[in-house]
Amino acid sequence: MPDVQPAELLDRIADRDPPLILDVRSAAEFAAGHVPGAINIPFYAVLFRASELGPRPDVPVIVYCGHGPRAHLASAALRARGFTRVSCLAGHMAEWRKAGHPVQK
Numbered sequence: 721m722p723d724v725q726p727a728e729l730l731d732r733i734a735d736r737d738p739p740l741i742l743d744v745r746s747a748a749e750f751a752a753g754h755v756p757g758a759i760n761i762p763f764y765a766v767l768f769r770a771s772e773l774g775p776r777p778d779v780p781v782i783v784y785c786g787h788g789p790r791a792h793l794a795s796a797a798l799r800a801r802g803f804t805r806v807s808c809l810a811g812h813m814a815e816w817r818k819a820g821h822p823v824q825k
Contacts, residue, residue: 723810724782726819733757739780739805740773742766744794745813749786753823755809755816763790767797777802784809784816 724739732738733756743754744763754760761769763785773781781803785791791808798806809816817823 721805721807724807725810726816726821729755729782729809730821739782739807742773742781742783742794743813744783744785744790749813751825753817753825755784755813756822756824758784758824761794763794763797766794767801770798770801770803773798773803778804780805780807782807782809784812786813788812 738757741755741758743750743758743760744766745760746762747760750760761772773779781798783791783795783798783806788808791812795806795808811818
């Protein structure tokens, strides 16, 4: 699936129709600020903790990290676990912050 633009994700959050948002950065990075409503599973644990995302592998999942590499690894792990609607946040957290979108702590 194509990357999701930060403004599109912000609109979906505002419309109260967000996809599952997965932050794959470290717990410390997550605590310092994340996309509102995101859950945190570090990228290296996604393959083993994918069941925490729920029983439906067809749910849309938006994955992000700081700049991209960890999110792409985590996306591949989710697809290997059968998730079919996995996208990345375009520009990841760096672009989210640059755009001035809200950050939850």
